[in-house]
């Protein structure tokens with residue numbers, strides 16, 4: 001399964017221009033043979049939180065028609081990073097996932113909002129895990145700050161996820177945390193982690209890039225730099241998760257009664 005992360009700079013508060021950027025990267029990735037294409041967190045609005053009332057996507061209609069059309073056109077799965085999704089006056093930070101025929105087959109709203117970036121003042125948290133299948137492999141989504149909550153990641157893995165997608169807008173000043181937490185989540189859950197970060201700056205932060213694809217043994221199989229827009233790809237074998245789980249059977253050795 002060839003997975004490609006589109007690591008790009010996101011223009012602050014400009015969904016229309018960002019759709020043009022996403023179009024270029026998705027088209028390029030599809031032409032290069034990607035089967036699954038992953039976008040960064042809030043790739044439509046960036047962290048322009050104060051203007052979300054104006055620029056958030058009502059019921060995700062713009063993103064749905066845009067991403068669904070591209071998934072169908074190129075016959076690829078799209079894990080649509082996340083968008084600012086408005087419904088009934090509330091905005092969530094929401095991942096939309098599309099099948100090769102353009103069907104919306106997964107939706108996840110970020111459960112842990114980052115106080116450090118005032119996210120909880122403007123965004124409503126989700127409370128549900130979300131699973132979707134990619135060619136019969138069970139997958140799940142997390143968004144950025146969610147990776148600091150190992151209980152939440154363990155829950156989605158216990159529910160069956162073997163590939164966990166993590167779109168992000170992770171700042172450079174905590175890039176060590178980014179790499180360490182993602183690697184730990186892969187090792188402790190014996191799953192693939194596919195993490196797509198943005199590069200560039202907004203008025204408050206410079207972002208780390210360093211998108212990563214990590215296998216269930218904790219090996220980094222592909223990594224991007226911090227400064228360039230790029231497509232980061234790896235061919236992954238979802239069966240490796242079962243192999244690692246049978247070699248070190250942590251799910252059989254867990255002592256659930258203790259914790």
Ligand SMILES: O=C(O)CCC(=O)C(=O)O
Nearest residue numbers: 114144145169170171174
């Ligand atoms: O946890 C962090 O240090 C960064 C998280 C973040 O940037 C986000 O959730 O958007």
